[in-house]
Amino acid sequence: MVADFTRHIDRDWVSVFEKDGIVAGYAILIIGERQALLDNIAVAPAQQSKGIGRALIDAVERKAASQGHRQLELYTNVVMTANIAWYQRLGFVEIRRAEEYGFHRIYMSKSIV
Numbered sequence: 001m002v003a004d005f006t007r008h009i010d011r012d013w014v015s016v017f018e019k020d021g022i023v024a025g026y027a028i029l030i031i032g033e034r035q036a037l038l039d040n041i042a043v044a045p046a047q048q049s050k051g052i053g054r055a056l057i058d059a060v061e062r063k064a065a066s067q068g069h070r071q072l073e074l075y076t077n078v079v080m081t082a083n084i085a086w087y088q089r090l091g092f093v094e095i096r097r098a099e100e101y102g103f104h105r106i107y108m109s110k111s112i113v
Contacts, residue, residue: 012039015059017052027056029063036064036112038074057090061112070113078104 017025025043029036038060043052064072074092076083084106092108099105 013060013063015056015063017043017056019047019052025052025056027060029060031064031067031069036067036069036072038072053086054090061110065112070111071109072112073107073109075105075107078106084108 013029013031015027015029016023023044024047026041027038028040030039038057041053041056041060043056061072072092073095074087076087078084078097087108090110092110094106095109096107097105098107
């Protein structure tokens with residue numbers, strides 16, 4: 001996977017969670033006219049299950065809502081079953097599946113208003 005983090009920092013909204021001066025997690029939100037897309041979320045393995053991911057999702061939801069969006073969307077690979085289950089626990093629902101660029105993706109959405 002290739003991510004252009006410089007582009008994300010310049011053009012998108014990035015939330016960083018620090019713990020003891022070290023980046024413990026981050027989320028990237030792409031805000032478009034018609035869509036708020038959670039492009040990426042990651043938490044350092046040693047920091048997982050400590051509420052950091054939930055805090056990042058909360059921040060992303062607040063930002064998307066502040067920009068007038070009522071839905072937050074994301075996609076993930078179908079093999080990422082633990083992530084899919086986590087997103088479902090947070091209120092995301094599957095809206096479609098597609099194969100794109102050789103990846104089998106699940107698209108999910110959540111009402112944030």
